[in-house]
Amino acid sequence: MASELKVPTMAEFFASGTVPEVLFWVGCAGSFDDRAKKITKAFVKILNKANVSFAVLGTEESCTGDPAKRAGNEFLFQMQAVTNIEVLNAYEIKKIVTACPHCFNTIKNEYPGLGGNYEVVHHTQFLKDLLNDGKISMEGGNFKGKRITFHDPCYLGRANGVYEAPRDLIRKLDAELIEMKSCKQRGLCCGAGGAQMFKEPEKGDKDVNIERTEQALETKPEIIAAGCPFCNTMMTDGVKNKEKEGDVQVMDIAEMIATAEDL
Numbered sequence: 215m216a217s218e219l220k221v222p223t224m225a226e227f228f229a230s231g232t233v234p235e236v237l238f239w240v241g242c243a244g245s246f247d248d249r250a251k252k253i254t255k256a257f258v259k260i261l262n263k264a265n266v267s268f269a270v271l272g273t274e275e276s277c278t279g280d281p282a283k284r285a286g287n288e289f290l291f292q293m294q295a296v297t298n299i300e301v302l303n304a305y306e307i308k309k310i311v312t313a314c315p316h317c318f319n320t321i322k323n324e325y326p327g328l329g330g331n332y333e334v335v336h337h338t339q340f341l342k343d344l345l346n347d348g349k350i351s352m353e354g355g356n357f358k359g360k361r362i363t364f365h366d367p368c369y370l371g372r373a374n375g376v377y378e379a380p381r382d383l384i385r386k387l388d389a390e391l392i393e394m395k396s397c398k399q400r401g402l403c404c405g406a407g408g409a410q411m412f413k414e415p416e417k418g419d420k421d422v423n424i425e426r427t428e429q430a431l432e433t434k435p436e437i438i439a440a441g442c443p444f445c446n447t448m449m450t451d452g453v454k455n456k457e458k459e460g461d462v463q464v465m466d467i468a469e470m471i472a473t474a475e476d477l
Contacts, residue, residue, distance in 0.1 A: 219258050223272040224305045235267040237307050241314035242277050243443035250443035253313055256472035257337055264349040274301050278320040285409040299330035313337040315369035315442045338380040338441050338467050355474040357387040363435040366401035367442035380441050380467050387474055392433040402426050404448035411444050427452025438464045
């Protein structure tokens with residue numbers, strides 16, 4: 215399957231003396247997590263279908279440093295960030311798209327202070343632009359009329375004010391978008407932010423992801439839509455905890471579009 219996907223690297227573009235329109239920043243989850251790899255593949259399929267000139271850094275890409283910074287290790291964060299910025303600037307990167315809101319927020323808001331200035335967009339924003347420009351078309355297909363609720367990733371929503379792009383895409387799939395009681399500016403964290411993804415939760419009455427999953431299930435969804443690999447993991451775990459995996463799917467917006475387009 216992977217052999218069919220066209221994923222050029224920046225090094226290949228550089229060798230041929232050309233520059234891609236956009237750099238796709240894959241991120242740690244999208245590179246190494248088996249579930250998140252499916253999101254990466256879905257997004258690449260859409261980019262290929264839309265004939266977008268893009269490239270990845272491949273082995274030259276390192277963690278943005280978000281988990282280190284959130285966990286309090288500013289020194290490690292700056293080491294990771296400066297290393298990435300040197301690579302990005304050497305390739306004269308102008309525009310970056312990523313499917314991870316943590317990478318999105320860090321490169322967009324924290325890299326400029328260290329010498330990395332780029333136009334950074336989340337993949338839902340990029341997909342909406344492709345749709346508006348007529349580069350992709352969307353039919354609801356098997357999502358037509360389905361009850362879908364969207365979980366706002368913290369670093370996409372409250373941290374950067376991006377609420378409408380993912381929702382517009384869900385509506386374009388002719389799906390029925392149902393909002394949770396805590397959504398948009400009042401969204402609730404999935405429980406993985408602030409480097410919590412990589413540690414066990416503190417003692418308490420209930421894990422955050424269970425609380426959030428309960429809010430999602432209250433909307434009686436057929437699909438919980440996500441726009442972040444961390445959120446995807448936490449919501450999937452929550453659905454399994456409630457033994458609802460037979461009834462409710464957790465899908466990234468890119469996967470939904472790729473599925474609807476039968477890519």
